[in-house]
Amino acid sequence: MEGAGKTTLLHFHVHMPRRVRPMRMRSPLSLVAEAATVFGAR
Secondary structure, three states: OHHHHHHHHHHHHHHOOOOOOOOOOOOHHHHHHHHHHHHHHO
């Protein structure tokens, strides 16, 4: 399960880079993705 989740995160980052995402657009999905990334990087 962890492997699939990490792969999904990688795909999410590849398709939605931070520089492209507007700062004002702080949607719950992006927040969850960032939190998941922080936890995954640990």
